[in-house]
Amino acid sequence: AQSVTQLGSHVSVSEGALVLLRCNYSSSVPPYLFWYVQYPNQGLQLLLKYTTGATLVKGINGFEAEFKKSETSFHLTKPSAHMSDAAEYFCAVSDQGGSEKLVFGKGTKLTVNP
Amino acid sequence: DTAVSQTPKYLVTQMGNDKSIKCEQNLGHDTMYWYKQDSKKFLKIMFSYNNKELIINETVPNRFSPKSPDKAHLNLHINSLELGDSAVYFCASSPWRGNEQFFGPGTRLTVL
Numbered sequence: 001a002q003s004v005t006q007l008g009s010h011v012s013v014s015e016g017a018l019v020l021l022r023c024n025y026s027s028s029v030p031p032y033l034f035w036y037v038q039y040p041n042q043g044l045q046l047l048l049k050y051t052t053g054a055t056l057v058k059g060i061n062g063f064e065a066e067f068k069k070s071e072t073s074f075h076l077t078k079p080s081a082h083m084s085d086a087a088e089y090f091c092a093v094s095d096q097g098g099s100e101k102l103v104f105g106k107g108t109k110l111t112v113n114p
Numbered sequence: 115d116t117a118v119s120q121t122p123k124y125l126v127t128q129m130g131n132d133k134s135i136k137c138e139q140n141l142g143h144d145t146m147y148w149y150k151q152d153s154k155k156f157l158k159i160m161f162s163y164n165n166k167e168l169i170i171n172e173t174v175p176n177r178f179s180p181k182s183p184d185k186a187h188l189n190l191h192i193n194s195l196e197l198g199d200s201a202v203y204f205c206a207s208s209p210w211r212g213n214e215q216f217f218g219p220g221t222r223l224t225v226l
Contacts, residue, residue: 032213038155043118043204044217051213088155100145100208101170102215104157 002027002093006105014113019063019078021108023091026072033074034092034102035065044090050074061085086112117141118218120205126224127195135190135221137205144210145169146188148180151202151220160203163188164210195225 007022025031032051036044048059055067065076074091088109092102118139127133139146147170148160161180162170168180177193192199205218 034214036217043219044157044206046214046216049214090157094213100210101147101159101162101172102149102157103159107155107157 002031002095002103004091004093004103004105006089006091006108008108009106010109010111012111012113013081015083016080019076019081019085019110021076021089021091021110023065023074023076023105024072025074025091025093027093027095029095032094033065033067034094035059035063035074035076036090036092036104038088038090038107040087047076047089081110081112083112083114086110118205118207118216120203120218120221122221123219124222124224126226128226129195129197131195132191132193133195133223134192135203135205135223137188137190137218139186139205139207139216139218141207141216143207143216144185145208146182146185147206147208147215148188148190149204149206149217151204153201157204161188161190192223195223197225199223200225 003026005024034049035047050067058064063078091105121136145164147162151157163182165185166182179191182188202220204220206215208215
């Protein structure tokens with residue numbers, strides 16, 4: 001069974017500082033990996049995804065993530081935080097061409113301080 | 115145009131009532147999903163349909179019944195609502211065996 005662990009339910013950074021949100025996954029088959037963002041009272045928006053190929057993936061709003069198979073990790077980073085980045089971030093995993101369901105981590109709430 | 119839409123956005127009802135949430139997507143996708151987000155923000159798959167056929171049915175009480183009249187619509191009917199059903203319900207869609215799901219804005223259900 002697949003699972004996702006997001007380390008840190010709350011992360012707080014200063015505006016302009018590096019954002020690092022951690023995600024580790026467990027999967028018996030090659031995974032697809034995703035980061036979604038949820039702003040207050042809104043749905044989920046895809047930030048970026050890893051399917052195959054290049055392990056460093058770039059997404060919207062300046063975010064990127066690196067797939068590290070040996071570490072079973074898919075951490076999300078952004079060099080410089082903006083106030084508008086404050087939101088809940090979810091890491092998710094699915095089978096490649098499998099059941100298609102997304103298995104989500106418990107989320108990390110990012111706070112950006114002025 | 116909204117890609118994945120849900121109605122209603124808010125739903126407040128009494129225990130024991132029956133209610134429905136509707137979902138429509140205009141993306142031409144074959145696969146649609148229902149997810150539940152609890153009060154701690156945890157998201158979990160409930161159901162998935164591909165071209166009107168049920169393909170995922172997680173451990174969900176029988177009081178929840180999805181219905182897909184066509185591949186652009188997936189509705190969720192809930193019988194005998196309980197306090198624990200209070201949550202945000204998200205609809206999503208994707209191409210069949212695609213690798214990205216598009217989410218609707220959610221329906222916040224409150225059972226009193």
